[in-house]
Amino acid sequence: MPAGEKERARRQAHTTGGTELPLLSVSGVSVHFGGVVALDGVSFGVPSGSILGLIGPNGAGKTTLFNCLSRLYPCDRGDIVFDGQSLLRVPRHGIAALGIGRTFQNLALFRTMTVRDNILVGRHCRTHSGFFRNFLRPPGVVREERETSAKAQALIRLLELEAVADTRVASLPFGTQKRVELARALACEPKLLLLDEPASGLNHEEVGALGALVRGIRD
Template sequence: MLQERSAVRNGGGDAPLLSVHGLCVRFRGITALDGVSFDVRRGQIAGLIGPNGAGKTTLFNCLSRLYGYSEGRITFDGRPMEDVPRHKVAGMGIGRTFQNLALFASMTVLDNIKVGRHPRTRKGFLASALRLPGVAEEEADSTRRASELVRFLGLEEVAQQRVAELPFGTRKRVELGRALASEPSLLLLDEPAAGLNHEEVGSLGSLIKAIRDQYHLTVLLVEHHMGLVMSVSDHVVALNFGRKISEGTPAQVRKDPEVVQAYLGTES
């Protein structure tokens, strides 16, 4: 089993694991995010919702350091993110899936998940090429931990198949396994239900909760499937045109007139 995280390891008491404050992003005069602020507490499943163009993926890209921001700040586990290089983000404890699958199609399921172990390895390219002491042990550990995730995600029967041969819903689970392989404290899920059928969406909701409980993770979820978001989230943040328009429990946000208007174009 992957090393489980605890409140003691995370530390910080009641301090949020992730804090976004006054975030502004502009692209050639277009404001994609306009002063967005919210916190995500340790152990929460938080949902980030909004119509197309609301700024959800832009915010995820800021958290991943793929985008810069002109104003505001992001703090993760007490550390400002502004000066963190993007290649260090996974090693800090932030894992992510993407709207469009970014897997290695010619590699097996197991090998794709093993790729996610890279931030947790210590032997570099030269050591691996020369098979220096410790490399074999590190590779064996990566295989063991990836195999645990294969079992957890129910991928045993396809572990040695190439990803290109698998249906879309199965590939979604492979990408999730790769994100988990880095042993994140915060898991960013970018539209994980996109392209899934009704039965697969129902299973995904149970899986997200199981991941949080099994590995003691915090989850931030961007999703258009409102049934999924409202059923798994402890806390929901709603965006529209780059602004935060509502925040609270799923029940509170669902009834907010501004959220209703954003989705349906009416306050009734």
């Protein structure tokens, strides 16, 4: 089925009374750290194909909310529904495969690995070969490796990382590392992309380019 038809079928499956349900629905989410209330009854929805900004001062709980969405933190109360499924019943390692990619406020790259290898790690959830198949290397495994490498190369071109594709991440400028982390998040082909302070540390020109890139990804 073509991608456009798949998207239309998905939307039809998640409608109620002719109204499309949001791709992400956060309902009454609360998180406490001891006596500190980090989130208190947070509720909102994110329609498919939209760009939503989460704004607040330092310590307001933005990253805590992102950590709940990616299942790094448990919720004390409330529910998070993504694409018709409660995330509270999804294990942490299943979030990327479900279609949620994210970047982090503090870069979480593999610093001793190259740009290309970091992106390939992000693609792992879309591969199917296990240990023994990789050891035996039947034609299907070889084909999957080629497809994975091609996807990574396409992201390297999209994020303009060709010149540093085989360079260790630790030696790259901060702004370039930001693009590497974005490429890794995109490698899992997410339906929902969470960007935690993506413009922090970037200059005005880089911020403008980032905005154009995000809109291009959405479109």
